[in-house]
Amino acid sequence: MTLTLDEVSHRYVTERGEVVHAVSDTSVTIPDGQFVCVVGPSGCGKTTLLKVLAGFLQPTGGGATMDGAPITAPSPERGVVFQHPNLYPWLSVRKNVELGLKFQGVAAGERAARSSEQLERVGLARFSDARPYELSGGMQQRAQIARVLTSDPGVILMDEPFGALDALTREQLQGDLLRISREGGKTIFFITHSVDEAIVLGDRVLVMSPRPGRVVLDVPVDISGTHGRALDAEELRASEEFREIREQVASAIVR
Known part of the structure; x- marks a missing residue:
């Protein structure tokens, strides 16, 4: 299923009455079956975009669609994996x-x-x-x-699902998720703070700016002419292309 964010902006008001501009004019299209990873500094609006795609939140500007239909509420077609198991x-x-x-x-x-x-x-x-x-x-x-x-679901939205885990468990679950994505052909939107994780898992990496968040880099992960997920994670990390993409992504993150 294809996901589209069309000029999405969002402002919210804090309990103290302050207006916070979380996301600014963000447009992204995620084709059916693509695994997209999103990185950026804390508070840049990554989770806000996920909530919009999930139907948990209506943006104050723009909108989101799935296969051309407006996303206005949660749906079984879009599964959400949170940072904590719940x-x-x-x-x-x-x-x-x-x-x-x-x-x-x-x-x-x-x-x-x-x-x-x-x-x-x-x-x-x-x-x-x-x-x-x-x-x-x-x-x-x-x-x-x-x-x-x-x-x-046709779409899986994941909000730092491995962030609280130890390194070994995290690596094991990364492997599990890669296998599941290969088998199921799901469209996946995955938030992470780890640049390495984003490159290992994603077909494509989006980098967001500090608040108000917007996409400042959109880079495909295509290593040695082979789709990244076809490679073993160790082979991927050892490649020169991996190091080049890592440097490109890391340098785009403004903290």
Whole structure:
């Protein structure tokens, strides 16, 4: 599914009555099946754009569309993965994963089949009856990703989903996400503060300016004439092209 941000701007008023200009005149088109990573300094409006694409927020200027239809409210077609897992501690992992389908009115038998498939996909099949507090942070994030995948959205919006994890777990989940994106052909909008992560994961990297945020760099990740995701992450990082893109992206980030 194709996502479009058309001259999106957003201002909000703080509790003290101050007007904050979060995003300014931002236009981006993300074609069907593309994995786009967004980097930029804290407070530059990355999450504001994600909320607009999710339908959680109506911008004060411009708008967003999915396949040409205006985005005005949340939809099962757009799954959101947050920085923190947001799992219900009193429900089992399986029940958490099935929750979106339950809200959509999907029958219990189909919910069980689809959740089993995704729990297997993310490596949590053996922990389906566990409670979230019995899992590590990385496993909880896998459960959140499985919950989104179980609803089979065309678009996945991810707000620094690996930011709070240790380096090893983060690398493992990056590999899981690359595999999932290859298999599923999802359109992915992924926010991160890590330039390396953005280049390893993305088909394309967007860099945003300090507030009011706007896109100041839009660079494709095409390494050695081969689509970046076709390479192993270690091969990718070792390439001269990776270092060149990293320098280009890092130098565009104004803190």
